[in-house]
Amino acid sequence: MKKICIYGKGGIGKSTTVSNVAAAMAEKGLSVAVVGCDPKADSTRSLTGKKIPTVLDSLRSGQTECLAFQGYLDILCIEAGGPEPGTGCAGRGIIAAIREIRERELLNKIDAVIYDVLGDVVCGGFSMPLREGVADEIYLVTTADFMSLYAANNICRGIRKYAQRGSIRLAGVIYNARSSMDNPGLVEDFAHKIGTQVIGKLPMSELIAKSELARQTVLERYPKSEVSNCFRRLSDMIMKGKGRCIPTPLTDEEVEKLCRHQF
Amino acid sequence: MKTAQECKLFGAYQALAGIEDAVVLLHSVVGCNFGTLSFHVPNRMQDIRQACTVISDNEIINGGEKSLKLALDSMLELYKPTAIFVISGCVSEMIGDDIQAVIEPYSQDQCIIRYVESAGFRGDFCDGYEHALLSLADLMEPYKVSAKPVINILGVSTDDYRAAADKKELQKLLGDQAELGTVFSQCTLDEVRKAPCAGLNLVLGHGIDLAREMKYRFGIPYELIDYPFGIEGLKEICEIFDRRFNINFSEDLARIKNEISLGLEPIYTYLQACYGMPAAVIGRDARAKGLRRFLEKELGMEVVRFARREEVGDLEEFYMTVRNSEVAVLFGSSFEQDLADELKIPLVRFDYPIFDEVCITGRSFIGTSGVLCLIEDILNAVMRNRVLKGALY
Ligand SMILES: Nc1ncnc2c1ncn2[C@@H]1O[C@H](COP(=O)(O)OP(=O)(O)OP(=O)(O)O)[C@@H](O)[C@H]1O
Numbered sequence: 103m104k105k106i107c108i109y110g111k112g113g114i115g116k117s118t119t120v121s122n123v124a125a126a127m128a129e130k131g132l133s134v135a136v137v138g139c140d141p142k143a144d145s146t147r148s149l150t151g152k153k154i155p156t157v158l159d160s161l162r163s164g165q166t167e168c169l170a171f172q173g174y175l176d177i178l179c180i181e182a183g184g185p186e187p188g189t190g191c192a193g194r195g196i197i198a199a200i201r202e203i204r205e206r207e208l209l210n211k212i213d214a215v216i217y218d219v220l221g222d223v224v225c226g227g228f229s230m231p232l233r234e235g236v237a238d239e240i241y242l243v244t245t246a247d248f249m250s251l252y253a254a255n256n257i258c259r260g261i262r263k264y265a266q267r268g269s270i271r272l273a274g275v276i277y278n279a280r281s282s283m284d285n286p287g288l289v290e291d292f293a294h295k296i297g298t299q300v301i302g303k304l305p306m307s308e309l310i311a312k313s314e315l316a317r318q319t320v321l322e323r324y325p326k327s328e329v330s331n332c333f334r335r336l337s338d339m340i341m342k343g344k345g346r347c348i349p350t351p352l353t354d355e356e357v358e359k360l361c362r363h364q365f
Numbered sequence: 366m367k368t369a370q371e372c373k374l375f376g377a378y379q380a381l382a383g384i385e386d387a388v389v390l391l392h393s394v395v396g397c398n399f400g401t402l403s404f405h406v407p408n409r410m411q412d413i414r415q416a417c418t419v420i421s422d423n424e425i426i427n428g429g430e431k432s433l434k435l436a437l438d439s440m441l442e443l444y445k446p447t448a449i450f451v452i453s454g455c456v457s458e459m460i461g462d463d464i465q466a467v468i469e470p471y472s473q474d475q476c477i478i479r480y481v482e483s484a485g486f487r488g489d490f491c492d493g494y495e496h497a498l499l500s501l502a503d504l505m506e507p508y509k510v511s512a513k514p515v516i517n518i519l520g521v522s523t524d525d526y527r528a529a530a531d532k533k534e535l536q537k538l539l540g541d542q543a544e545l546g547t548v549f550s551q552c553t554l555d556e557v558r559k560a561p562c563a564g565l566n567l568v569l570g571h572g573i574d575l576a577r578e579m580k581y582r583f584g585i586p587y588e589l590i591d592y593p594f595g596i597e598g599l600k601e602i603c604e605i606f607d608r609r610f611n612i613n614f615s616e617d618l619a620r621i622k623n624e625i626s627l628g629l630e631p632i633y634t635y636l637q638a639c640y641g642m643p644a645a646v647i648g649r650d651a652r653a654k655g656l657r658r659f660l661e662k663e664l665g666m667e668v669v670r671f672a673r674r675e676e677v678g679d680l681e682e683f684y685m686t687v688r689n690s691e692v693a694v695l696f697g698s699s700f701e702q703d704l705a706d707e708l709k710i711p712l713v714r715f716d717y718p719i720f721d722e723v724c725i726t727g728r729s730f731i732g733t734s735g736v737l738c739l740i741e742d743i744l745n746a747v748m749r750n751r752v753l754k755g756a757l758y
Pocket residue numbers: 110111112113114115116117118119140220221278279280304305306307308310311314
């Protein structure tokens with residue numbers, strides 16, 4: 103089983119990437135699962151067309167028969183969920199959900215599972231997918247904005263720590279052009295500097311927004327569009343999965359210098 | 366590294382659990398309940414007024430507010446208390462429970478419910494004690510100062526060694542001339558309310574924040590003193606009464622002196638052996654300082670190693686200085702027993718926490734009988750010791 107997780111700054115396009123890549127993999131006949139590791143629980147919305155009950159909701163209410171739901175092209179959708187905002191520990195929530203998934207062997211017959219993880223590595227709970235046995239490969243989503251690269255670099259520090267102890271590896275950077283700045287060169291530079299490469303590029307596109315409103319992936323809504331093809335190419339690259347590395351994060355100054363250089 | 370003080374939660378507990386008609390609810394994990402209880406039980410086993418929400422996995426993930434509400438409801442039903450002090454701990458503060466919001470709806474009820482933040486990562490014993498004691502100021506009502514001078518005592522913890530007996534001795538000393546007001550916190554809620562009728566707050570090291578607040582709100586002056594061990598300790602209190610209220614206790618003091626010397630007569634030769642005996646003292650501020658004064662000025666001992674717990678970062682460092690000394694007798698809490706064993710010297714317990722001893726005879730450590738008791742304890746501890754470090758016999 104291919105076990106990957108997607109990290110990146112908040113709002114940078116992780117969930118969009120996860121659901122569309124999952125759809126692209128499923129089109130190829132793979133049996134795919136998406137696990138949302140974000141208390142917002144919106145990772146699978148465009149696959150199921152609704153907000154599904156989360157693992158934590160179910161544990162809380164005691165109705166634990168069904169934790170996984172069938173989405174578009176039979177993609178298995180699971181949302182870890184979180185406590186009510188302001189109380190409880192969302193990080194612990196992710197840990198509890200992943201434990202539940204394991205114990206129930208929900209991912210047993212799956213070819214590829216994608217974990218969609220919240221913004222930054224804020225605590226042990228959110229770094230859970232980095233730990234032994236949960237995921238094998240990490241992809242970083244970033245735009246060409248300084249703060250986005252800065253966050254990606256920070257995440258690399260976390261990844262490095264876990265990678266040195268176990269088998270988890272950084273497998274590539276996904277460039278999302280959703281920004282006032284379109285500068286793929288900068289992101290490529292960054293990727294090389296931290297020891298990896300850009301394995302996919304997503305254009306800024308209205309179709310993404312429209313599909314989101316229709317609660318669908320772009321692949322379902324606009325299957326023939328160029329954006330859909332981008333996701334298909336990206337998913338092929340991920341399935342090939344070459345070039346895994348332990349990242350070498352930059353210093354904060356180096357990230358700043360790199361970004362200043364473009365102007 | 367060994368910490369010298371307990372955490373903030375223990376401080377808050379020691380400040381509040383002694384209020385007799387109130388109960389304490391620890392919104393924390395079971396260890397906090399076990400820990401506070403284990404220091405409390407040897408002191409006042411008959412008087413247990415505490416509960417715990419026993420936060421575990423489920424609360425850590427989903428929040429502990431439901432459990433808190435459940436615990437409050439049960440406590441109201443079981444104890445029917447006049448007040449509940451909700452003391453938070455590390456875990457409930459880390460997961461971000463909105464404790465104030467949970468207790469808010471109870472504000473219509475008869476029972477007073479107060480939330481006292483006590484996360485261990487936000488402070489030590491002293492911080493917890495000061496913060497919790499200060500929270501009592503809101504319960505106080507302005508009272509007119511009574512005709513007979515009244516003094517409050519601040520800085521006594523619930524489980525302070527011999528504190529209840531000491532309180533009685535103080536009352537005895539004051540006789541008809543003055544009145545002992547509220548002893549924080551070995552008192553009732555009503556006494557807390559009426560505390561502003563006092564003309565003076567005597568602060569035994571801790572409780573200074575509340576003393577300042579009471580001065581600000583009610584104009585009550587305060588004096589900071591060491592624990593009144595020995596004759597010197599009582600003398601200090603008498604001098605304050607003389608200065609503040611024009612009350613003269615010199616006759617009483619002379620009588621006490623006389624009673625003490627009469628009491629010591631039979632063991633006079635043993636007492637001589639105390640002169641120059643090297644001792645180590647570790648305890649909380651006022652108690653440690655008060656004891657040192659007694660040992661040095663009245664028994665002629667030499668306190669060669671001394672530490673206020675508040676100032677000790679690593680207990681091991683203090684222990685190391687004791688190891689590198691000629692100390693023949695150690696004064697401290699139950700925690701110092703290991704060091705005493707290691708050095709084969711006697712340990713005289715005088716400061717919280719003491720959890721390996723019971724006392725049902727109400728022996729105090731101050732006043733006539735208190736001084737005799739303390740000296741008896743010291744001599745017996747030294748004489749019982751198998752190694753002749755004390756050179757008493
Ligand atoms: N390439 C793009 N073109 C247009 N809109 C985009 C593009 N990528 C993402 N978006 C939009 O940006 C918003 C944020 O995307 P998304 O929810 O996927 O981010 P995220 O990284 O999962 O955010 P969070 O950290 O909050 O979970 C969404 O409204 C999405 O439709």
